[in-house]
Amino acid sequence: MKIKKEISQSFNFLGRKRINQKEELFSAKILERIDQDIKIQFKYDFSAIYSNVSIDPKLVNSELVLDVFVLGELTRISLDKACSSIDHIISDVPDGANLELRLKIISVDKNLPGRIFAATANKMSLKSKDDGNEDNTNTSSNGILNFDQSDDLNGRLIHVDWTPDSDIKIKIDRIFYEKYKDKSLFRAAVYPDLIRSIAIQLISHHDELDQLDESSSAFDWLKYFSDKLDIPLLGQDSIFHTAEITDAPQAIDTIVETFMSKQWNGEKTILEEFLHGN
Amino acid sequence: MEINARILNDDGISAIKRIFSNARVGLASTNIAANFKTDDFTQINNIIYDDKFTIIAPDTMIDPNRIFSNRLELGLYLNSVIDKKSSLSQYENVGFWTWISALYLNQILEQKKSKSEYKLWTDVRYIPHKKLSKLRWYRHLCYLPYHLCSRRPASIAEFFLMMEPYKHSENIEKLWTQDKEFSSSLGVIEVAKELYIDKKTKEYRKKYTGDGPGSAKRLANVIVKQWQMNYDVNMLSRDQVWDLLPKEFDGWKKLSTR
DSSP states (O other): OOOOOOOOOTTOOTTOEEOOOOTTTEEEEEEEEETTEEEEEEEEOHHHHHHHTTOOTTTSOEEEEEEEEETTEEEEEEOOTTOSEEEEEEOOOOTTOOEEEEEEEEEOOTTSTTBEEEEOSSOBOOEETTSSOTTGGGOTTTTOOOEEEESOSTTOSEEEEEOTTSOEEEEEEHHHHHHHTTSHHHHHHHHHHHHHHHHHHHHHTGGGGGGOOTTSHHHHHHHHHHHTSOOOSSSTTOSOOGGGGGGHHHHHHHHHHHHHHOOBTTTBOHHHHHHHOO | OOEEEEEEOHHHHHHHHHHHHHHTTTOSOTTSOEEEEHHHHHHHHHHHTOTTTEEEEEEEEEOTTOOOSSHHHHHHHHHHHSOTTSGGGSTTOHHHHHHHHHHTHHHHSEEOTTSSEEEEOOGGGTSOOSSOOTTTGGGOTTHHHHHHHHHSOHHHHHHHHOSOTTOOOHIIIIIITTOHHHHHOHHHHHHHHHHHEETTTTEEOTTTTSSSTTOHHHIIIIIHHHHHHHBOGGGOOHHHHHHHOOGGGHHHHHHOOO
16 A cells, blocks of 8 residues: 655654643553563543644544553553543563653544654653652752762863763862852853753763663753753654764754753843843 | 473572683673683583572473574574463573573574684673663573564564574664664564565675665664654554655665565
């Protein structure tokens, strides 16, 4: 069967819409693990998801599905319009393996086979029942900015390293840190270089990013860029792909520019805060 | 003749590790293979059938003399003898998967030109970690073929495993681990087999994992990722995938014979 051939370049989404990853649309968590079987619960608001992407389910011959990937194996779960929650057991999940989820609205029209109308941009992580932190999906920025004070930076303010455990170590000049850490100058002087250095490290290790241990600080920074700056470095909407290495400088600039142009607490950029005070 | 499969106990695992470690004495880097000698094989064989170092695995018979011409044959055979629902099927069963590695060690180590010596690489290829390590588990030379064949149709597993049992190849590192929708889509893998495997020789075409236009690496890392924007890749048929391939694949298409 022939299908319509379309050009799909990096920025051409050809009508595929992005389902926002919001709690009011859907949420997933692990209910229990028995040996290698994991019971997950997926709560969803069918109408709100379709509304979120401005698709009328009455007009489009489609199906809402949840794809679950474990070690490269795909399980597809069909989500019924009449329900708002589904429990599903995923088998053969070794301890330590990630469950990755992607929500899609797909075509079931025989004239549009294999077409996606809408999908989440990134694979979602699950909430563990026992982690004791119901808000853990939104806390990626907490506790990741750890400075190691150093006297050996040879005139630089900061130096960023990637350790074999995928931790991003940030060294900062001790005297500068002690003198300016509480001043707005500190953020204006340090953060652009800091974010650029971290972006360079993540992009330099791009091949490893989808395998990062979730306890590593590299994973936290990856989530920070995705959640807070809306710049994914993985998944379908990643701004960088390893095979397009020449795009790396532009991707790094985009990250720094987005970070520095962001108005923190809805008020001022870091530079504005320094120039005009609080 | 089939024998009872066995599971190494902690002493057995330590003994195997010690033999491997001794073979590596003096090596400057883990990027260099150690020489594994006939005497080393003898020591291994003395351990894997010894009741001091092993226990019998339940309900599992295995042929120690079976010869595998490629990783696919190894994976399919292990699937035929290991119950998927038993604990033996789990990567974290260090004693069992180390024993399997030791049983077929002469096939999962590459023979050197001298014939009397074999190449021994790092432990991760032969001994699992106690907890699944996201960056390591797929490098186990026996577990990976088993895992792939237990979860994928042979027609998909074939694309990743058509190589000698001792090879941990670039197509695992660069293709299989890179994109879930690439490795799980039957339509994509059928096309990949046509493009990158010579049907007559059953060998991968040169530079198929390179960075050049139309390479398998670009298919997995760039093209399929782009398709995922608009297509439910797992539902695409072979013909649909073939039609969607951009011009850069034309050269590879000409090489293929359906």
